[in-house]
Amino acid sequence: MALPIQQQARIWAVIAAVTFVLLWLLGDVILPFLLGGALAYLLDPVADRLERLGLSRSWAVAVIALGAVLVFAAAVLLLIPTLIRQTSQLVQTAPELFSGLRDWLALRFPDLMDESSTIRGQLDAIGAAVQARGGEIINGLLSSAMGVINLLVLFVVVPVVAVYLLVDWDRMVARIDELLPREHAPTIRQLAREVDRTLASFVRGQGLVCLILGTYYAVALALVGLNFGLVIGALAGLVTFIPYVGALVGGVLAIGLALFQFWGDWIWIGAVAGIFVTGQMIEGNILTPRLVGSSVGLHPVWLLFALAVFGALFGFVGMLAAVPIAASLGVFARFAIDRYQHSALYRGSDPTPPLEASETIASGAAQDAGTASPEGAWRGN
Structure with a gap:
C-alpha cells in the first residue's frame, strides 16, 4: 500500500532540508568532489563515444585522462603565465590609464577638470585605489582560492575523483535507478532526462561557446596589437554564458583601452570594435543555435539571480553549482506548472487538459516505454 501523499511530502521535505544543511555546513570540504563529479558528467559522453568506437570503458577513460593531462600541461606552460603577467601589468598600468582619461577630459572639458572639480578628484582617487589595492585584491583572491582549492586538491584529488566516477558512471546510474521509488520512477526518469538535456545543452554547449569566443577575442585582439588583449578576451569569453x-x-574594456592606445588612428579603434560586433554575430547566428539550441529556457536574469543567491549562501561552491542548479530548478518549475495546468485547481470543471502539456506528457511516456537501459532512461540522448 502506497504511503499517503502528505506523508511522502513530509519525507521528501526532510530529505531536502537535510541535504541543504549538509551542503551549507560542509561547503568547501565537498568542493573537490563536486568538481570531480562535474568533470565526470561533462566527459561521460566522450567516454560513451569512445566505447562505441570499440574501446573498453577503462581504455576510454585512460585516453580521456591522457588528453586532459596534455591540455593542462600546455595551458600551464603557455597560457596561464601570460594571463597572470598581463593581469599584473594591467593593474600596474591602470593609474596611467586614469591619468590619460583625466588629461583627455581636461583638454576637452576644462571647466570640469579644474583643481576643485569633483570629477578630477574621483578619477585621482580611483587611480590611486587601483594601484594600491589591485595587487592586494589579486593576492587576496589567490590566497583565498588556495585556502579552498589547494594544490593537492587541484592536482590530485579532483582528477582522481573524476576518473573513478567516470569509470563507474554507468553502474552508478543503474544503481540509482534501482533505488528509485517504484511508484514515482517513471516521473523521476522523465525529469532526469529533461535535466540532462538542459545541462547538456547549456553547460556543455555554452561551455564550448565560451571557449570558442574567448579564444577568438583573445587571438583577434592580440593580432591588432591591443595591450592586455589576452586578458580582456579571456574575461569576455568567461562571462559569455550571460x-x-x-x-x-x-x-567596453577593449574599446576604452584602444582609445588610449590608438587615439587618432581610427582604423585600429574600429577594428577592435568590429571584433566584438563580429563575435556577437557569430555567437547569435552560428555558435549558440548549433551548440546550445533554443529550447533550454534559462533567462539571463534567472542566471544572475542564481549566481547571487547561491554565492551568498555557499560561497565559492555555490557559485560553481549555481548554473546547473538553476537549470535543474527550471526543469522542476516547468514540470510543476504542467501538473498545475492538469489539476482541478487550474481547470475547474473543464476536463480538457492544455494541448501543449498533453503532447509533452505523451512524448515523455513514449520515451519511457521505449527506453531499455537505466542510463538511457536517465539520458535524453
Whole structure:
C-alpha cells in the first residue's frame, strides 16, 4: 500500500532540508568532489563515444585522462603565465590609464577638470585605489582560492575523483535507478532526462561557446596589437554564458583601452570594435543555435539571480553549482506548472487538459516505454 501523499511530502521535505544543511555546513570540504563529479558528467559522453568506437570503458577513460593531462600541461606552460603577467601589468598600468582619461577630459572639458572639480578628484582617487589595492585584491583572491582549492586538491584529488566516477558512471546510474521509488520512477526518469538535456545543452554547449569566443577575442585582439588583449578576451569569453554581457564587458574594456592606445588612428579603434560586433554575430547566428539550441529556457536574469543567491549562501561552491542548479530548478518549475495546468485547481470543471502539456506528457511516456537501459532512461540522448 502506497504511503499517503502528505506523508511522502513530509519525507521528501526532510530529505531536502537535510541535504541543504549538509551542503551549507560542509561547503568547501565537498568542493573537490563536486568538481570531480562535474568533470565526470561533462566527459561521460566522450567516454560513451569512445566505447562505441570499440574501446573498453577503462581504455576510454585512460585516453580521456591522457588528453586532459596534455591540455593542462600546455595551458600551464603557455597560457596561464601570460594571463597572470598581463593581469599584473594591467593593474600596474591602470593609474596611467586614469591619468590619460583625466588629461583627455581636461583638454576637452576644462571647466570640469579644474583643481576643485569633483570629477578630477574621483578619477585621482580611483587611480590611486587601483594601484594600491589591485595587487592586494589579486593576492587576496589567490590566497583565498588556495585556502579552498589547494594544490593537492587541484592536482590530485579532483582528477582522481573524476576518473573513478567516470569509470563507474554507468553502474552508478543503474544503481540509482534501482533505488528509485517504484511508484514515482517513471516521473523521476522523465525529469532526469529533461535535466540532462538542459545541462547538456547549456553547460556543455555554452561551455564550448565560451571557449570558442574567448579564444577568438583573445587571438583577434592580440593580432591588432591591443595591450592586455589576452586578458580582456579571456574575461569576455568567461562571462559569455550571460547573453550580451560578455561582449558588452569585453567591448567596453577593449574599446576604452584602444582609445588610449590608438587615439587618432581610427582604423585600429574600429577594428577592435568590429571584433566584438563580429563575435556577437557569430555567437547569435552560428555558435549558440548549433551548440546550445533554443529550447533550454534559462533567462539571463534567472542566471544572475542564481549566481547571487547561491554565492551568498555557499560561497565559492555555490557559485560553481549555481548554473546547473538553476537549470535543474527550471526543469522542476516547468514540470510543476504542467501538473498545475492538469489539476482541478487550474481547470475547474473543464476536463480538457492544455494541448501543449498533453503532447509533452505523451512524448515523455513514449520515451519511457521505449527506453531499455537505466542510463538511457536517465539520458535524453
